[in-house]
Amino acid sequence: MRAARPRNAEPRRAIFVLYVLAMVLLFLLPVPPRLNRAAGQFDGAVHFGVFLGFSLLYRLGRRPAVARALLVSVLLAGGVELVQWALPYRGGQWADFAFGAAGAGAGVVLAHLVRARPGRPADPAP
Numbered sequence: 001m002r003a004a005r006p007r008n009a010e011p012r013r014a015i016f017v018l019y020v021l022a023m024v025l026l027f028l029l030p031v032p033p034r035l036n037r038a039a040g041q042f043d044g045a046v047h048f049g050v051f052l053g054f055s056l057l058y059r060l061g062r063r064p065a066v067a068r069a070l071l072v073s074v075l076l077a078g079g080v081e082l083v084q085w086a087l088p089y090r091g092g093q094w095a096d097f098a099f100g101a102a103g104a105g106a107g108v109v110l111a112h113l114v115r116a117r118p119g120r121p122a123d124p125a126p
Contacts, residue, residue: 012061019057023050027080030089047096048103051077055107059115066112073104 027050031039039046055073058064064072077100085092 044099047099051100051103052107059111
């Protein structure tokens with residue numbers, strides 16, 4: 001028998017889905033060359049922040065084990081770079097993957113700290 005979901009699970013799920021859709025648009029749509037050059041100086045910070053947000057929302061909303069949340073987030077960061085590499089109008093970069101993976105790790109740690117506050121339910125075993 002499945003445990004009942006908390007009351008606030010549906011808004012969290014909707015926020016997570018909207019966030020993933022925004023990620024898809026951000027990482028896969030063509031970018032005008034002029035904007036691409038201007039944004040290049042912030043590219044690492046963007047990847048770090050986007051994957052920090054993804055892993056944080058994933059961990060808090062879906063409640064997977066720490067290791068699973070980290071694995072899914074890092075695999076997604078790598079998958080985004082592979083898809084960008086294959087697109088004629090984008091380019092995958094190892095540095096972007098590294099920033100994305102670092103952001104994913106930071107988000108998982110942050111979510112773990114938020115969930116570990118006193119009075120919160122215990123996490124599943126990793």
